[in-house]
Amino acid sequence: MREPTTERGMATKQKLLQAAEQVFGERGYHAASIVxxxxxxxxxxxxxxxxxxxxETIFRELVEHMSHQLRRRIAERVAALPNRLERERAGFxxxxxxxxxxxxxxxIVLESQxxxxxxxxxxxxxxxDGYKRGLKEALQRGEIRGPATDSETYLDTLAFALLGMGQMLGMRWVLWxxxxxxxxxxxxxxxxxxxxLSPHPEAAARVGPAKS
Structure with missing residues (x-):
């Protein structure tokens, strides 16, 4: 395997990754073929x-490629926003x-398991990991509430909990x-x-009980 060195080569590799995304998504990994x-x-x-x-190599690179695309898309969307709470909504x-x-x-991601x-x-x-970095910076700036000292356990739990919210809501609306x-x-x-996440207790209290 080698990385393309020309624009034509990069375009060809991109076409193969796009085709792999379609074929693996429609057929599944084991039923899909290189042909x-x-x-x-x-x-x-x-x-x-x-x-x-x-x-297997193209499948692995496809997952890595989609991961990179997704993280870049989110980063570009939230970059100019002034605080973490606004970034959360825009990122989702x-x-x-x-x-x-x-x-x-x-x-594709589920099958990679x-x-x-x-x-x-x-x-x-x-x-x-990217989520944790952003949350840690927001915690240090006082934009979100959390422990007085940095806690990797807290940040890890929070990051995965928020990822889970996005995963399931995406399934409910996008997939279904x-x-x-x-x-x-x-x-x-x-x-x-x-x-x-609100750092101000009165802000959380002001919204009242959850709707049924």
Whole structure:
């Protein structure tokens, strides 16, 4: 396997990754074949081996590629926002929109648990690590509440809890209904996050009891 050195080569590799996303998402890892991936990409089987050693290799790189794309999309969306609570809502919405554009993300990541378990754990740990850095900075600036001293356990728990919220809401709306959660759902989510993270007790109390 080698990295492309020309724009044409980079475009060809990108076509193969896009085709792999489609084929793995529709067929599943074990039923998918290199022939089907190359046919979908519109290239020959020999071209595949210029960039990837095997089906497992392209699957692994696809998961890493989608992880990078998703994290970059979220980072770009939240970069200009002034505080953590605003970034939370915008970050969730960016995730939902990415998942809608890449409907096979859920199946591919879930299947990676059985194809390459370390890769599956890496995918979520990489998301959580970036999340923890942002939460730690917000905690140090007093934008969210938490322990008086930095606690890796607290940050880890919080990051994975928030990731779980996004994962399940994305499943409920993007995967099952094929759309970004409606505005009222995003508002309810933002309210839950304010309750959880607001550094001011009176702000959490002001929103009142949860709606039934």
């Amino acid at each position: 089907e991936i190359t046919r979908t990409a519109g290239v020959g089987v020999g071209t595949f081996y210029e960039y990837f050693d095997s089906k 919405e960016a995730f939902f929109r990415y998942a809608l554009e890449h409907r096979n993300l859920y199946r 059985f194809v390459d378990e370390p890769l599956y754990k890496w995918y979520y740990q990489r998301l959580a 209904e094929g759309r970004v959660p409606p505005a009222e759902v995003l508002e309810e989510l933002a309210e839950l996050i304010r309750r959880l």
